[in-house]
Amino acid sequence: MTVLGEYALWIALPISLWGAVLGFAGGATRRGEMVLSSERSVFVVFALLCVASAGIIASFLGDHFEYWYVANYSNRDLATFFKVSGLWAGQRGSLVFWALLLALFSSVTVLLNSRRNREFMPYVSGVFLTILAFFLVVVLFAANPFERLPFAPADGLGMNPQLQTYWMTIHPPTLYLGFTAFSVPFAFAVAALLSGRLDGHWLVTTRRWTLASWFFLANGIIFGMHWAYEELGWGGYWFWDPVENASLLPWLTATAYLHSVMIQENRGMLKMWNMSLVVLTFLLTIFATFLTRSGLIESVHSFVQNKEIGFIFLTFMGGVTAVCTGLIIWRRGSLQSENHIQSFLSREAAFLGNNLILLGAAFAVLWGTLFPLITEGVTGQQIAVGPPFFNQVNIPIGLVLLALTGIGPVIAWRKASRRNLQKNFTLPVVVGAGAVTGLLVAGGRDVYALLTFGISAFVLTIIVREFWKGTQARSRTSREGLPSAFVRLVTQNRRRWGGYIVHVGVVLVFAAFAGQSFDVEVQHSLAPGESATVRSPFGHTYTLTHQGLSSYDAQNMFKVVAALSLSRDGRDVGVLTSEKRYYTTAQQPTTEVGIRSSVFEDLYLILAVVEDIEGVARNDPAAQRATFRILINPLVAWIWYGGLVLTVGALIAIWPEARRARRAEAVPEEGAVREALQAAD
Amino acid sequence: MVRGVRHLMVLVALVWSVTTPAHAQVPAQTPAAIDPFADPRVKEIESHLRCSCGCNLDIWTCQRQMYCEISPAMSARVRQRLAEGTLPEVVLAEFVAERGETVLMAPPKEGFNWAGYLLPFVAIAAAVIVVAGLIRRRSRMAPASEGSAVDVSAEQLARLEAELARLDEDR
Numbered sequence: 001m002t003v004l005g006e007y008a009l010w011i012a013l014p015i016s017l018w019g020a021v022l023g024f025a026g027g028a029t030r031r032g033e034m035v036l037s038s039e040r041s042v043f044v045v046f047a048l049l050c051v052a053s054a055g056i057i058a059s060f061l062g063d064h065f066e067y068w069y070v071a072n073y074s075n076r077d078l079a080t081f082f083k084v085s086g087l088w089a090g091q092r093g094s095l096v097f098w099a100l101l102l103a104l105f106s107s108v109t110v111l112l113n114s115r116r117n118r119e120f121m122p123y124v125s126g127v128f129l130t131i132l133a134f135f136l137v138v139v140l141f142a143a144n145p146f147e148r149l150p151f152a153p154a155d156g157l158g159m160n161p162q163l164q165t166y167w168m169t170i171h172p173p174t175l176y177l178g179f180t181a182f183s184v185p186f187a188f189a190v191a192a193l194l195s196g197r198l199d200g201h202w203l204v205t206t207r208r209w210t211l212a213s214w215f216f217l218a219n220g221i222i223f224g225m226h227w228a229y230e231e232l233g234w235g236g237y238w239f240w241d242p243v244e245n246a247s248l249l250p251w252l253t254a255t256a257y258l259h260s261v262m263i264q265e266n267r268g269m270l271k272m273w274n275m276s277l278v279v280l281t282f283l284l285t286i287f288a289t290f291l292t293r294s295g296l297i298e299s300v301h302s303f304v305q306n307k308e309i310g311f312i313f314l315t316f317m318g319g320v321t322a323v324c325t326g327l328i329i330w331r332r333g334s335l336q337s338e339n340h341i342q343s344f345l346s347r348e349a350a351f352l353g354n355n356l357i358l359l360g361a362a363f364a365v366l367w368g369t370l371f372p373l374i375t376e377g378v379t380g381q382q383i384a385v386g387p388p389f390f391n392q393v394n395i396p397i398g399l400v401l402l403a404l405t406g407i408g409p410v411i412a413w414r415k416a417s418r419r420n421l422q423k424n425f426t427l428p429v430v431v432g433a434g435a436v437t438g439l440l441v442a443g444g445r446d447v448y449a450l451l452t453f454g455i456s457a458f459v460l461t462i463i464v465r466e467f468w469k470g471t472q473a474r475s476r477t478s479r480e481g482l483p484s485a486f487v488r489l490v491t492q493n494r495r496r497w498g499g500y501i502v503h504v505g506v507v508l509v510f511a512a513f514a515g516q517s518f519d520v521e522v523q524h525s526l527a528p529g530e531s532a533t534v535r536s537p538f539g540h541t542y543t544l545t546h547q548g549l550s551s552y553d554a555q556n557m558f559k560v561v562a563a564l565s566l567s568r569d570g571r572d573v574g575v576l577t578s579e580k581r582y583y584t585t586a587q588q589p590t591t592e593v594g595i596r597s598s599v600f601e602d603l604y605l606i607l608a609v610v611e612d613i614e615g616v617a618r619n620d621p622a623a624q625r626a627t628f629r630i631l632i633n634p635l636v637a638w639i640w641y642g643g644l645v646l647t648v649g650a651l652i653a654i655w656p657e658a659r660r661a662r663r664a665e666a667v668p669e670e671g672a673v674r675e676a677l678q679a680a681d
Numbered sequence: 682m683v684r685g686v687r688h689l690m691v692l693v694a695l696v697w698s699v700t701t702p703a704h705a706q707v708p709a710q711t712p713a714a715i716d717p718f719a720d721p722r723v724k725e726i727e728s729h730l731r732c733s734c735g736c737n738l739d740i741w742t743c744q745r746q747m748y749c750e751i752s753p754a755m756s757a758r759v760r761q762r763l764a765e766g767t768l769p770e771v772v773l774a775e776f777v778a779e780r781g782e783t784v785l786m787a788p789p790k791e792g793f794n795w796a797g798y799l800l801p802f803v804a805i806a807a808a809v810i811v812v813a814g815l816i817r818r819r820s821r822m823a824p825a826s827e828g829s830a831v832d833v834s835a836e837q838l839a840r841l842e843a844e845l846a847r848l849d850e851d852r
Contacts, residue, residue, distance in 0.1 A: 234742045241737060340819040349816070356808050364801035371788075371797045379793050384731050386739070386786035393801050522718050523745070608745050629745045 002064060005055015006146035009096070012048040013140060015041050016133035023126025027194060038125040039110050045132055046103035053100050056093050056145050060086040066152035069093060069145040075158035075585050077556035082159055085168050088176070089159055091293055091309075092145035097173075098289065099135040101180040106132070109184050109209075117205060123191035131183055134316045142308040143293075158556070158585025167227035175220030175247055179285040181213035182254065186282035189275055193327040198271065198334040203261055208654050214258060215650040217251040222643035233591035235521070235604050235631045237639065240390040245369045246288035249362050253281040256358035259351050259408070266413070267348060268338030272328060273355070275335060279324040284362075286317055291369075343415035350408040357404060361397045368393060395448050399455060402510050405503045406459030410466060427465065432458030452514035456507045463500050463507075470497075494652050501649030508642030515635025523608065525627045534603075534630050542603055542632075543567045544576065549624050551616050558582040560616055562607045562626055566596065578607035578628070597637050604631040715760045717741075722769050726759050730776055731786050739786050 019041025026034030056069070060083040065071040073090045074083055088094040106128035114121055139145070185206040192202040224244065225237035238244060257277040263270050290313035328335065341348045371385050410424045435457035436450050444450055467486070475485035490497040524532035526546035533543045547563040560580045566573050579592035594605035606629040610616060615623020717723040727741035734749040740759075744752035755776075762772045776784045788794040 234738060234745070236742070239737065341816045342820055344813070344816070352812060353809070356805060356812065360801060360805035360808065363804055367801055368797065375788070375793060375797070381782060383782045383788040383794070384785060385788065385797070386731060386737070388729070389787035389797065392787070393798060397801070397805070606745065 001058040002055045002062070002067070002146065005052040005058070006144075008048040008051035008055065009136060009140055009144075009146070012045045012052070013133060013136040015048070016045050016129045016136055019045070020126045020129035020133060023122050023124075023129060024194075027122030027126065027191075035122040035125070038122060038129065039114060042103070042106045042110050042125055042128055045129065046100075046107045049096065049100040049103045052096055053087060056087050056096060057084055059146075060084070063156070064152075065154070065156050066148050067145070068147045068149050071149060071153050071156045073156070073159055075156040075556070077584065078156075078159055079164075079555060081166075082164055082168065085163075086159065088172050089163055089168070090145075092139070092143040092147075094172070094176075095135060095139045095143055095289075095293075096145055098176055098180060099132055099139065101173075101176050102128070102135070102183055103132055105180055105184055105209075106187075109187070113205065117188075117201075119195050119197055120188055120191035120202065120205075123194045124187045127187035127190050128183065134312075138309055138312050142312060156585075158583065161557075161581065161583045161586045161590045162231055164583075165227065165231050167223060167231065171220060171223040171227050174216050174223055178213050178215075178217030178220050179250065179288060181209055181216060182250065182282055182285050184209035185213070185257075185278050189278040190324065190327065193275070193324075193331050196331065196334065198331060200265055200268075203265060203274070207261075208656075210254065210258060210261070211650060211654045214251065214254045215647070215654065217247065217254065218646055218650070219643065221247055221251060222639065222646075225639060229636070230593065230595065231590075233593045233606050235519075235593075235606070235629075235633060237636070240368070240385075240387050242369050243288075243292050245365045245390075246284075246291040248365055250281050250284040250288060252358050252362040252365070253277055253284055256355045256362075257281060259358075260355045263348050263351050269340070269348065270352070271337060272332065272335040275328055277355075279320070279328075283317055283320060286313065286320070290314070290317065345411065345416040345421065347408065347411045347413045347416075350404060350411050354401070354404045354408055357397060357401045361394060361401065364393045364397060365390070398510070399448070399451055402452070402455045402459065402507070405506055406455075406462040409500065409503070410462055424462070428458045428461040431461040446514075446517040449514040449517040452510055456511045456514075459503065459507050463504055466500060467497075490652060494655055494657060498649045498651070498653030498655075501652060502646050503649075505642045505644070505646030505649055508638045508645060512635045512638035512642060515633070515638070518634045520632040521629070523627065523629045525609075525611075525625060527625045532628065532630060534632060536601060536632050537634055538600060540569050542630075543570075544605070544628070544630060546624075546626070546628075547575070549610065549616050549626060551619075556584050558584075558617075560607070560610050560613065562610075562628070564594075564605065564628070566603070576603070576605045578605045580607055580610055580613075582613075599637060600634060602631075602633045602636045604633055605629075606631075715764050717756070717760065720763070722763055723756075723760060726763075726769050726772055727756060729773060729786055730755060730759070731784055733780075733784070 019038045022034045022041070023038035025031075026038055058064075059067050059070050060074050061080065063070070063074070063076055065074075069090060069092045070086070073086050073093075078086075082089075086093060088097040106125075109128070110121065110125060113124070117124075188202045188206045192198050221244075224247070228239070229235075229237040257274060260270050260277060261274055264274050290310065293309050293313070341352065343349065368385050368390050371389075372383050375381060375383050406428065407425075412420045432454040436454035439450055439453055444453075467489075470489045471482055471486045474480065474489045475482050478485065478488070480488065518537040520534060520537060522532065522534050524530075526532060528546050528548045531543050531545040533541055535541050544564040544566055547565055549560055549562050551558065551560045553559075558581075560582075561577055562579070563575055563577050566576050574596070576594040576596055578594040580589045581592060582589045591606060591608075593607075596603040596605075607626060608629045609627035611625045611627070612620070612623035715723060717727075724741050728739045730740045732738055732740045732743040732749060732752040732755070734743065734751045736743050736749065738752075740752040740755045743749055744756050759772055762775070763769070767775075773785075777789075782788060788797060790798060
């Protein structure tokens with residue numbers, strides 16, 4: 001199977017290249033057999049990549065340590081579960097996995113659209129196969145997972161202990177799904193440019209793919225935060241690491257695109273802007289993997305440095321940029337706006353402002369990530385850029401964005417009247433100001449935290465009132481009960497109301513970030529029977545009493561577990577444990593934290609130091625002293641709740657409309673009505 | 682030039698630490714006597730210093746999570762200098778003088794580093810000004826090209842207004 005997998009990769013490359021040529025040539029000459037051949041190439045490459053991926057998994061399951069990749073990322077004791085995830089545990093396999101997901105999406109796209117979008121599909125196939133060929137070139141010439149060692153070691157080096165968690169099977173695939181799914185809107189954008197059909201059709205065709213990509217990216221990022229919080233054991237969830245930043249960049253630009261595309265659909269504006277955003281977002285998905293693999297920036301996530309890979313990626317990104325820029329310039333005449341923004345106080349202007357801020361945030365993150373390189377290039381001096389820098393630059397930008405989350409959806413199209421502004425914003429402003437005042441009275445002094453909670457209250461008031469007004473109006477006109485009116489309101493315009501629910505999720509996540517300013521942290525060295533107390537910012541007190549250390553051997557590791565009984569204001573609430581794990585294949589131990597999570601705060605226990613590990617292994621009663629770090633992290637759970645709300649909102653927006661509703665979509669809505677009025681003016 | 686300025690800063694800070702009355706007021710302690718959780722200066726300094734073990738974390742965080750020999754040693758040095766009565770700014774300056782600016786979690790606000798802090802805001806402001814200018818220019822030019830596109834009767838106009846009012850109501 002493994003040998004077959006290697007052959008499959010070598011066969012897939014020429015088929016991708018040939019299929020890409022046929023796709024573009026078939027589109028230009030309108031020769032059906034060429035187009036058909038190109039589309040079939042997509043399916044063949046997908047099948048071949050399935051074989052290659054199966055070959056890699058088989059090499060892991062069969063402990064084929066004669067392969068460099070298996071020898072470096074697995075060992076005999078590794079659980080089967082993690083051997084399967086070896087496919088994306090290292091650079092070489094993950095590139096094949098990336099290509100596999102891309103080929104899967106390409107095949108689904110060709111299947112769903114080959115009859116509906118004949119004009120686009122030759123070019124779409126061509127674009128997909130070009131991207132696939134690029135990844136296959138990288139895999140075969142710079143990072144071959146089937147490269148053999150001159151000898152077969154008896155055992156492998158094993159997987160990084162921090163990857164041996166169930167998050168390993170969730171977080172990377174979700175992010176990769178997000179990265180690769182954005183190739184679909186990109187392929188259609190290029191197809192629209194090449195075919196010259198630049199009306200809104202390609203936007204409608206790719207709307208759900210864009211949302212799906214955004215959804216996977218958002219969830220991938222939140223899963224990564226959860227992984228860091230649970231597994232890395234430093235009490236945080238985001239460290240502005242270059243690779244974290246790289247995953248955030250396409251999410252920010254995709255978010256901008258999701259908003260600006262509504263302006264194009266409603267008012268025929270921002271066509272060139274949207275085209276540029278699609279290309280930029282695609283390039284950033286490639287940039288994310290380039291940053292992880294090129295060794296350009298030092299990161300805890302980085303794979304082994306490989307300059308060849310860096311060169312191939314840069315060449316590809318340069319080529320895509322040049323070709324897409326050329327195409328946009330070529331078609332600039334067809335990309336002119338049909339309308340213009342008439343007032344700064346309008347929904348179009350608010351959405352454009354939202355786009356500028358989102359792009360500004362993306363630029364700030366990219367600039368900060370690359371700033372050490374730029375500084376070294378300009379001044380010759382080496383610097384490091386960490387969270388203090390990113391927080392200073394990005395928090396103000398984030399707060400403006402948060403405010404626009406509330407302003408954008410309720411401000412009127414075209415031109416907001418004074419009455420519209422008063423009607424929509426008086427109550428939210430009062431509620432927001434009330435929240436800030438309440439927090440000030442309660443002792444809150446952190447300016448950013450106060451602003452975040454104030455703006456969050458402002459946005460939530462707007463969204464809740466929108467739901468309430470919509471439900472009431474529907475209940476009145478259709479004589480339905482409120483719950484039924486609410487459900488129908490949401491299902492009749494899933495995109496709009498799903499979007500509002502996503503905004504609620506975003507507000508929850510921002511509030512959770514602000515909760516960090518109330519963190520509490522203590523550290524104690526405790527012998528069994530000794531206790532530590534920690535006071536919550538919500539006023540109650542936790543007491544943790546050390547019950548002792550136990551140790552035992554587990555599969556490929558030796559564990560030391562500390563158990564502490566926990567009481568809240570004198571009332572027993574259970575036991576919290578934290579572990580040190582000493583993997584047989586790793587030099588350093590890892591920490592498993594104990595977390596007691598509630599709606600408003602997490603109690604976070606870290607077994608920081610086991611003072612006499614050998615004594616613990618001997619069950620020596622005198623060797624039970626350990627040092628614990630105890631944190632209270634307020635509102636952290638709101639990130640996960642926010643993620644869940646965001647997921648629900650995105651799923652509502654993605655979910656296909658009922659057939660009747662789809663027909664209704666064709667009927668001009670508010671935007672079109674206003675257009676007519678504008679024309680009449 | 683920048684290096685010269687930095688050396689001068691360190692020198693001034695060292696002189697200040699020796700001559701400042703605060704130095705005389707702080708009694709000498711042992712590093713162990715400084716409880717990092719009771720003395721906020723420790724966290725303040727350590728959260729600005731980057732561990733060089735490859736974790737990319739600050740030494741306050743790293744020493745409590747990673748099995749790293751570098752961050753505990755740096756922390757001991759911080760506490761020792763504080764115990765000796767050295768000012769926090771001086772402790773930081775000493776680390777920078779010894780290890781360069783890569784030891785800081787964020788570049789100091791000086792010289793070219795200002796570009797790092799300010800450029801994103803300048804870029805956003807410039808984009809807003811340019812876009813606002815474009816909108817203003819186009820909105821001045823636009824009325825001439827529009828207006829007679831659709832012939833709408835007064836009755837249709839009234840119906841449209843009523844529909845819009847209803848939509849506003851629904852929204």
